[in-house]
Amino acid sequence: MPELRKDPIIDRWVIxxxxxxxxxxxxxxxxxxxxxGALCPLCPGNEAMTPPEVFAIRPSxxxxxxxxxxxxxxxxxxKFPALRIEGELDKEGVGLFDRMNGVGAHEVxxxxxxxxxxxxxxxxxxxxxxxxxxxERTFDLLGDKRFKFIMIFxxxxxxxxxxxxxxxxxLIALPIVPRRIHxxxxxxxxxxxxxxxxxxCDIIAQESxxxxxxxxxxxxxxxxxxxxxxxxxxxxxxxxxxxxxFTKDGDNYLALSEVVSVVLKKHNKLLGAVPYNYLIHTAPVxxxxxxxxxxxxxxxxxxxxxxxxxxxxxxxxxxxxPEEATIYMREAEV
Amino acid sequence: MPELRKDPIIDRWVIxxxxxxxxxxxxxxxxxxxxxGALCPLCPGNEAMTPPEVFAIRPSxxxxxxxxxxxxxxxxxxKFPALRIEGELDKEGVGLFDRMNGVGAHEVxxxxxxxxxxxxxxxxxxxxxxxxxxxERTFDLLGDKRFKFIMIFxxxxxxxxxxxxxxxxxLIALPIVPRRIHxxxxxxxxxxxxxxxxxxCDIIAQESxxxxxxxxxxxxxxxxxxxxxxxxxxxxxxxxxxxxxFTKDGDNYLALSEVVSVVLKKHNKLLGAVPYNYLIHTAPVxxxxxxxxxxxxxxxxxxxxxxxxxxxxxxxxxxxxPEEATIYMREAEV
Numbered sequence: 001m002p003e004l005r006k007d008p009i010i011d012r013w014v015i016x017x018x019x020x021x022x023x024x025x026x027x028x029x030x031x032x033x034x035x036x037g038a039l040c041p042l043c044p045g046n047e048a049m050t051p052p053e054v055f056a057i058r059p060s061x062x063x064x065x066x067x068x069x070x071x072x073x074x075x076x077x078x079k080f081p082a083l084r085i086e087g088e089l090d091k092e093g094v095g096l097f098d099r100m101n102g103v104g105a106h107e108v109x110x111x112x113x114x115x116x117x118x119x120x121x122x123x124x125x126x127x128x129x130x131x132x133x134x135x136e137r138t139f140d141l142l143g144d145k146r147f148k149f150i151m152i153f154x155x156x157x158x159x160x161x162x163x164x165x166x167x168x169x170x171l172i173a174l175p176i177v178p179r180r181i182h183x184x185x186x187x188x189x190x191x192x193x194x195x196x197x198x199x200x201c202d203i204i205a206q207e208s209x210x211x212x213x214x215x216x217x218x219x220x221x222x223x224x225x226x227x228x229x230x231x232x233x234x235x236x237x238x239x240x241x242x243x244x245x246f247t248k249d250g251d252n253y254l255a256l257s258e259v260v261s262v263v264l265k266k267h268n269k270l271l272g273a274v275p276y277n278y279l280i281h282t283a284p285v286x287x288x289x290x291x292x293x294x295x296x297x298x299x300x301x302x303x304x305x306x307x308x309x310x311x312x313x314x315x316x317x318x319x320x321x322p323e324e325a326t327i328y329m330r331e332a333e334v
Numbered sequence: 335m336p337e338l339r340k341d342p343i344i345d346r347w348v349i350x351x352x353x354x355x356x357x358x359x360x361x362x363x364x365x366x367x368x369x370x371g372a373l374c375p376l377c378p379g380n381e382a383m384t385p386p387e388v389f390a391i392r393p394s395x396x397x398x399x400x401x402x403x404x405x406x407x408x409x410x411x412x413k414f415p416a417l418r419i420e421g422e423l424d425k426e427g428v429g430l431f432d433r434m435n436g437v438g439a440h441e442v443x444x445x446x447x448x449x450x451x452x453x454x455x456x457x458x459x460x461x462x463x464x465x466x467x468x469x470e471r472t473f474d475l476l477g478d479k480r481f482k483f484i485m486i487f488x489x490x491x492x493x494x495x496x497x498x499x500x501x502x503x504x505l506i507a508l509p510i511v512p513r514r515i516h517x518x519x520x521x522x523x524x525x526x527x528x529x530x531x532x533x534x535c536d537i538i539a540q541e542s543x544x545x546x547x548x549x550x551x552x553x554x555x556x557x558x559x560x561x562x563x564x565x566x567x568x569x570x571x572x573x574x575x576x577x578x579x580f581t582k583d584g585d586n587y588l589a590l591s592e593v594v595s596v597v598l599k600k601h602n603k604l605l606g607a608v609p610y611n612y613l614i615h616t617a618p619v620x621x622x623x624x625x626x627x628x629x630x631x632x633x634x635x636x637x638x639x640x641x642x643x644x645x646x647x648x649x650x651x652x653x654x655x656p657e658e659a660t661i662y663m664r665e666a667e668v
């Protein structure tokens with residue numbers, strides 16, 4: 001059973017695998033690249049290599065069997081989960097330390113049946129299916145009262161932490177609201193108490209006015225280079241209207257997909273097949289309708305390395321001003 | 335002039351380079367490895383390739399000229415500084431955003447004249463010189479009232495962010511106390527208010543008692559695998575007696591160097607010439623004698639990749655329990 005442990009000085013949780021780890025020297029070596037011709041566990045026909053599906057999208061004309069090969073999108077439990085679905089939390093103190101069992105869900109969203117496909121190459125309705133799948137799985141997992149937050153994220157490329165080439169994203173249901181979300185909610189609440197307005201709504205208004213960092217927009221969503229971008233070509237995608245929770249914005253996923261698609265294509269045009277992470281920041285389960293938080297998707301191309309300074313300070317050094325990144329991204333035709 | 339910008343939602347500062355950045359596609363490419371036979375700017379004889387030294391340790395028997403080649407340790411301003419030493423902060427609001435000029439100092443501590451040397455291979459008195467240099471430079475920079483915190487860190491190996499092979503560490507003087515330090519100080523203060531004791535002192539006491547995560551110790555310093563280690567084989571080195579500030583612990587740098595040397599040698603034995611970061615967490619300039627904070631050095635081998643989950647949550651996933659890492663490190667004879 002993995003364990004959740006809390007740092008006794010700051011409110012930082014860590015998932016510790018308590019299965020016997022690898023010998024140290026193996027940790028230090030790059031995992032070998034998959035052998036040519038090796039089977040991809042996420043490709044159609046290899047469904048038996050993953051746990052059984054928990055959700056799938058199949059062509060609707062005829063009825064296809066579950067776990068068969070005829071799918072356009074598939075969600076399966078992670079075969080090597082960071083957290084385990086079984087068991088109780090069993091929170092306890094160990095002297096001045098705090099721990100609980102590593103209870104949670106860890107799922108893999110296989111975004112496409114085509115091995116060489118990526119989100120940047122997919123059409124907009126196929127990307128919409130990915131967001132639909134996130135929502136379906138979130139609703140299902142929210143039935144489990146042990147879970148306080150559903151984190152959805154994507155690692156594209158091995159530099160960005162992907163261990164499989166086949167395009168996929170991940171979902172982790174957590175028994176605690178993570179620190180980053182807690183900080184954003186607290187900061188946004190503080191602003192709301194002072195101004196009686198959502199800070200994200202105000203940012204969108206100012207960015208539209210300044211027009212220095214708006215990368216792309218349609219009627220419903222806007223993509224901006226944040227004023228305090230941590231990374232070169234970082235982009236946040238936000239709904240223009242105030243919506244606290246990603247799952248409550250389902251009617252607009254087609255418009256969302258269009259903006260995400262354009263941003264990823266622009267990144268690819270400017271930066272090649274750049275490794276990236278994206279992540280969805282959304283209101284926690286218990287706070288889905290709050291007036292002060294505003295869900296958004298953060299896209300982080302992995303062009304720079306984090307090093308001692310970033311670890312030590314929580315500061316970031318960004319060599320590309322977001323205004324300059326915006327000019328490049330606006331000009332990139334896709 | 336670089337710029338310091340604050341995220342409007344959470345208290346996160348970013349250093350934005352406002353010099354014209356590189357074209358996007360160059361950012362996406364790995365920098366080419368140095369040509370064989372290319373001059374190392376940190377090697378003796380190439381002193382003219384760096385800005386003039388601000389501190390050096392030379393053999394004491396005779397008097398050697400400044401900026402000459404006869405040195406055992408040398409500190410120079412960074413040729414490509416993240417922050418600039420000239421100018422005023424000029425804090426200002428831009429709508430709802432906050433910015434100030436990127437004023438600060440950025441120095442490079444060249445730890446050895448020998449190009450192929452590393453801290454793990456150096457003798458203990460030479461490592462002591464490195465810590466002495468950190469203190470000398472800190473005292474000098476503290477004379478400048480614009481600076482609120484001196485961050486000292488080391489990137490070893492290109493995976494850990496080092497752009498030069500020659501063994502060196504870095505110092506950045508900052509006009510604000512960084513977020514990570516602020517969080518640790520706040521957390522420690524909260525504990526102190528409740529218990530009237532330093533949380534770090536209590537951790538050291540419990541770790542000595544439990545004896546599950548003590549990697550190595552001498553009379554003055556202890557190296558532990560933290561209970562909530564974020565990374566495999568992460569080690570914190572702490573003074574056993576309560577000292578808030580690194581610079582106030584100068585009499586004990588020889589003992590500190592012995593512990594650091596042993597830990598780095600153990601890492602190398604277990605993990606090969608593993609890339610790593612280390613960083614010194616110390617009380618800010620204005621709080622050097624506080625009873626609730628305890629300086630320490632964090633050593634982070636770079637074996638795992640941070641990905642979307644870590645960026646999105648501030649959570650870490652560590653595949654190696656610290657108790658297991660401790661057993662390996664204790665057993666590694668050096």
